[in-house]
Amino acid sequence: MTQIDRTMSLVRRAVDERISQAIAERRDEWSDAGPAAAELLDAAADLLGGGKRMRAVLAAIALSATADSARREDVLSGRACAGLGAALELYQASALIHDDVIDGALTRRGLPAAHRRFATAHRGSHWLGDAEAHGRSAAILLGDLLLSAAGSELGAALAQCPQGTRAAGRAAFDAMAEEVALGQYLDVRTESLPLPDEGADHAAAGRAMEEAALAVVRRKSARYSVMHPLLIGALLGGLPPHGEGARRLAELGEATGIAFQLRDDELGVFGDPARTGKPAGDDLREGKRTVLLALAWQRCDAGGRAILRRVLANTRADPAEIAAAAAIIEECGARAAHEERIDEHAERARRALEALITAEAGLSRSATADLASVISLLTDRSA
Incomplete structure (x- = not known):
C-alpha cells in the first residue's frame, strides 16, 4: 500500500464512521416522526454511501500537514479530521442534490437522483398531487437538512481544534x-x-x-x-x-x-x-x-x-x-x-x-x- 493509499484509507474509515453515526443520531432523535424521517435519512444514507471522500482527504492532509510522523496517523484518523471530513461530505451531498434538481438529472453515482427517487416513491404509493413536484420539493428539503447537518458537524470538529x-x-x-x-x-x-x-x-x-x-x-x-x-x-x-x-x-x-x-x-x-x-x-x-x-x-x-x-x-x-x-x-x-x-x-x-x-x-x-x-x-x- 502506497503512502497516499494509507492516508486515504485512514481518513475514509474515520469519516465513514462519523457520517454513519450522524445519520444514526438523527434516526434516534426523530423516531417519533414516523416514516417521513426514515424516507429522508434512507435517501441521505444511500447518497452518502458512495463517493471517494476526496474533499475529506484533502482537508485531513492539510490539517495534519505539520504533524510529525509519530503523530500524523493519529491526526488523520482523529476526531477533528473525521468531523471536518463529515462536514465537507454532508455539504457536498447537499450541493449535489440541489444541483441535480436544477439540472433535472436522472442519476447520481449510478443511482436515481434524489428528486427521481422521491417522485418514484410518490407514484408507487399512489399519493395525491404531482409526483414530479413532490420529488423536487422533497429533494430540496433533503438538501437543506444535509446543509444544516454539515454545520453541526463543522461545529463539533472546530471544538477539537486549537481555539x-x-x-x-x-x-x-x-x-x-x-x-x-x-x-x-x-x-x-x-x-x-x-x-x-x-x-x-x-x-x-x-x-x-x-x-x-x-x-x-x-x-x-x-x-x-x-x-x-x-x-x-x-x-x-x-x-x-x-x-x-x-x-x-x-x-x-x-x-x-x-x-x-x-x-x-x-x-x-x-x-x-x-x-x-x-x-x-x-x-x-x-x-x-x-x-x-x-x-x-x-x-x-x-x-x-x-x-x-x-x-x-x-x-x-x-x-x-x-x-x-x-x-x-x-x-x-x-x-x-x-x-x-x-x-x-x-x-x-x-x-x-x-x-x-x-x-x-x-x-x-x-x-x-x-x-x-x-x-x-x-x-x-x-x-
Missing part, C-alpha cells in the same frame, strides 16, 4: 458555501444565454465562451472541490491565513481544482457510464457551457455548430445525436486542446507545490508527498 484557529477555519468554510452558491447561479445564468449567432466571429465568440466557462469552473467547483478543503484544513492546523504558505496552497488548490473539473467535463461527454455513474452526453443535454464546448465552438465549421446547437439543452436528444456531437468535438481538435488545458493547470499546481515547499510552511515530507499524489489522482482519472 486560535477556529475563526479562520469557520470563515473559510463559510466562504466556500457562499462561493458555491454564486458559482451555481453563474452556471444557471450562462446556460440560459443564447448561443452566438451564426454570423458572429466564431473564434472570438468561442474565446468569450471559454472565459465565461472558466469563471463558472473556478467558483462552482474548482475552489470548492480542492482549494477550500485544503485551506480549511490547513487553517485549522495553524497555517497563518495571510502568509505565503496560504497563498501558495490556494494556488495549488485552484489549479488542481480547475484541472479536476475540466477532466470531469470531458468525462461528461466521453466517459464510460459504467465508471462515471451517469449517462454519456448528459452535460450536452443539460446545455452545459463548458470549456470543452467553447473550444469546439472555436474550431468546428458551420455544420458542426449546427449539430451542437441541436443537442445542447435538448433533453430529448437521442444517443445518435449525442454521438454525432461528441464526434464533432473530437474531430475538430477540441478534445486534444482540452487535454492541453488540463495538463497546463496540473503543471501550475505542481509549480505551486514546489513554491509551497520553499515557503517554509512547515509541511512534513509525508504531507508533501500526499499533495503531489493527489494532484495526479485528481487530474488523471477515468471516473
Whole structure:
C-alpha cells in the first residue's frame, strides 16, 4: 500500500464512521416522526454511501500537514479530521442534490437522483398531487437538512481544534458555501444565454465562451472541490491565513481544482457510464457551457455548430445525436486542446507545490508527498 493509499484509507474509515453515526443520531432523535424521517435519512444514507471522500482527504492532509510522523496517523484518523471530513461530505451531498434538481438529472453515482427517487416513491404509493413536484420539493428539503447537518458537524470538529484557529477555519468554510452558491447561479445564468449567432466571429465568440466557462469552473467547483478543503484544513492546523504558505496552497488548490473539473467535463461527454455513474452526453443535454464546448465552438465549421446547437439543452436528444456531437468535438481538435488545458493547470499546481515547499510552511515530507499524489489522482482519472 502506497503512502497516499494509507492516508486515504485512514481518513475514509474515520469519516465513514462519523457520517454513519450522524445519520444514526438523527434516526434516534426523530423516531417519533414516523416514516417521513426514515424516507429522508434512507435517501441521505444511500447518497452518502458512495463517493471517494476526496474533499475529506484533502482537508485531513492539510490539517495534519505539520504533524510529525509519530503523530500524523493519529491526526488523520482523529476526531477533528473525521468531523471536518463529515462536514465537507454532508455539504457536498447537499450541493449535489440541489444541483441535480436544477439540472433535472436522472442519476447520481449510478443511482436515481434524489428528486427521481422521491417522485418514484410518490407514484408507487399512489399519493395525491404531482409526483414530479413532490420529488423536487422533497429533494430540496433533503438538501437543506444535509446543509444544516454539515454545520453541526463543522461545529463539533472546530471544538477539537486549537481555539486560535477556529475563526479562520469557520470563515473559510463559510466562504466556500457562499462561493458555491454564486458559482451555481453563474452556471444557471450562462446556460440560459443564447448561443452566438451564426454570423458572429466564431473564434472570438468561442474565446468569450471559454472565459465565461472558466469563471463558472473556478467558483462552482474548482475552489470548492480542492482549494477550500485544503485551506480549511490547513487553517485549522495553524497555517497563518495571510502568509505565503496560504497563498501558495490556494494556488495549488485552484489549479488542481480547475484541472479536476475540466477532466470531469470531458468525462461528461466521453466517459464510460459504467465508471462515471451517469449517462454519456448528459452535460450536452443539460446545455452545459463548458470549456470543452467553447473550444469546439472555436474550431468546428458551420455544420458542426449546427449539430451542437441541436443537442445542447435538448433533453430529448437521442444517443445518435449525442454521438454525432461528441464526434464533432473530437474531430475538430477540441478534445486534444482540452487535454492541453488540463495538463497546463496540473503543471501550475505542481509549480505551486514546489513554491509551497520553499515557503517554509512547515509541511512534513509525508504531507508533501500526499499533495503531489493527489494532484495526479485528481487530474488523471477515468471516473
